[in-house]
Amino acid sequence: MGSDIPKPFLQMGGLSILSHTLRCFDMPRQISEIVLPVSTGSRDLAEHAVAAASLQVPVRYVEGGDERMYSIWNALQITDKTADLIAVHDAVRPFVSTDLWQRLVDQALRGGAAIPGLPVTDTIKITDNNNRVVHTPPRETLRSVQTPQVFAREILWKAYQHAMKEGSFGTDDASLVEQINVPVMLVQGEKENFKITYPADIRRAEEQLNNR
Numbered sequence: 001m002g003s004d005i006p007k008p009f010l011q012m013g014g015l016s017i018l019s020h021t022l023r024c025f026d027m028p029r030q031i032s033e034i035v036l037p038v039s040t041g042s043r044d045l046a047e048h049a050v051a052a053a054s055l056q057v058p059v060r061y062v063e064g065g066d067e068r069m070y071s072i073w074n075a076l077q078i079t080d081k082t083a084d085l086i087a088v089h090d091a092v093r094p095f096v097s098t099d100l101w102q103r104l105v106d107q108a109l110r111g112g113a114a115i116p117g118l119p120v121t122d123t124i125k126i127t128d129n130n131n132r133v134v135h136t137p138p139r140e141t142l143r144s145v146q147t148p149q150v151f152a153r154e155i156l157w158k159a160y161q162h163a164m165k166e167g168s169f170g171t172d173d174a175s176l177v178e179q180i181n182v183p184v185m186l187v188q189g190e191k192e193n194f195k196i197t198y199p200a201d202i203r204r205a206e207e208q209l210n211n212r
Contacts, residue, residue, distance in 0.1 A: 007196060008091040009045045013209040017196055018049040020094035020209075025087075027098075028056045030105070032080050037064040037071035069169055069176075073160050079153070085109070086156050088173045089148040092196040095208060096148060103187045108150040113182055115150075115174045116189030117143035146189045149173045155182050 003010060008018035025031055034057055038046040043061065050059050062078055064071040072088055079086060085108050089096070100116055107114035120142040126135040149172060151159075159176040163169070170176045174184045196205055 006042055006045070009042070009049060010196075010202065012094070012202060012205055015052055016045075016049040017094055017205075018046065018091050019053040021089070021091055021096075022050065022053040022055060022059070024094065024096040024101075025089070026053070026055045026057050027101075031057050032083055033057060034059045035062055035075040035079055036060070037062050037075050039064045067169065069160075069163065072173065073164060076157060076160055081153075083153050085150055086153050087148040087150045088156075090195055093147055093193055094196070094205065095190075095192045095194070097190060097192070100187075100190050100193060101148070104148060104150040107185050107187050108152065111183065111185050112152040112155045113150075113174065113177050113184040114187055115172075115184055116146040116148070116193065117186045118146070118189045118191065120144055143186055144189075145172060145174065145186075146193050146195075147172070151177060155180075 008021070009016045012020060022034065025034055034055075036046060036050070036059055038061055040063065046061065060078060062071075062074045065074055076086070085105065087104070104114045104116060120139055123139060124137055124142055125133045126137065128134050151173065155177060156173065159173070159180050159182070162180050163176045166179075168176070168179060170179070177184055192208060194201065194204070196202060
């Protein structure tokens with residue numbers, strides 16, 4: 001982003017990106033709590049973002065880790081042990097619709113693990129260390145995966161215990177669940193549920209907010 005401010009705390013439409021994201025999950029009938037991993041240096045910014053979001057769902061904080069996986073592992077330690085499901089979400093995806101959320105919850109209740117994804121429109125190449133193309137996977141089998149990813153609590157807990165023991169990292173939570181041989185089901189994602197990564201994404205997000 002080229003900013004000294006961490007991405008979740010950049011302003012968009014009068015609120016931080018994190019505030020917008022948190023509002024997507026302000027559903028007290030379905031969600032018992034939100035656990036927010038945050039670094040010590042960003043705690044004040046996080047508390048301000050939570051206050052600005054005016055949530056009904058309670059928020060708890062936990063120390064973030066050096067890697068994404070460690071942040072989630074820290075959060076898992078304090079999650080509500082009576083919860084049926086745990087959802088893991090990127091702080092910079094502020095456009096989760098209620099329809100997408102319900103599809104994920106329904107599938108996770110049926111099968112234990114559900115993630116959103118979209119068909120890949122570009123051709124993907126697999127290369128070696130010398131940037132030589134070694135394989136072109138069939139595009140119809142590829143999906144671009146999003147969050148939130150929703151899991152039965154015991155499945156995600158077991159996946160993280162295994163990952164921590166083996167020292168195995170994944171680029172998302174579903175990859176850790178796959179390592180313990182639990183089937184992960186994909187539901188139709190949404191183009192609007194994009195991850196804010198570059199300055200142009202801020203402009204796109206503001207346009208999306210205005211359209212709403």
